[in-house]
Amino acid sequence: MRVRILFLQDVPPRYLAGEIREVAQGYARNYLIPQGLAAPATKGHLNRVAAVKRAAEGRRKVQAVQVSDLAARLQGVSITVQARAGEGGRLYGAVTNMTIAQELQKSLGVVVDRRLIDLPEAIRTVGTFQVPVRLAAEQTPTITVNVQGITPSEQEGAAVAAGQEGEQSSVRGEDAAP
Secondary structure, three states: OEEEEEEOOOEOOOEOOOOEEEEEHHHHHHHHOOOOOEEEOOHHHHOOHHHHHHHHHHHHHHHHHHHHHHHHHHOOOEEEEEEEEOOOOEEEEEEOHHHHHHHHHHHHOOOOOHHHEOOOOOEEEOEEEEEEEOOOOOOOOEEEEEEEEEOHHHHOHHHHHHHHHHHHHHHHHHHHOO
């Protein structure tokens, strides 16, 4: 069953504030109306359509300026992510959109929501990758992600030396036991 509602705020990517659309009753009742994103299309609410559209346009213009500044700052940026890798260049873990967002925040001081980083699947190999950041429908800068592998021998070199000393003392302890 479908119900007509008035959108009070933008619900990307389909619905814009001020639109009157038919949606599934459960979607309206359980999500849109309780979140304040929409209201039932009654006569009282329909009188507000013009005001809602004007307010939404103002918000979109302000957001477009902010997004274009961020897009210009991100375009062509190159970040380096270090991860543990095997000898074949295959990572033990993966570089995800969360890892890229954290690295952007560390290196540039820019907070980018991980859901905006358009990574179809996690990066599992060493190399250079072009990753789009979907800030808005028309603003999609591309960043370069360099994944460098750290072999376990490099990372654990000091730990192995310390571990060998511990093994020798435990062997001596076993020899000394009656």
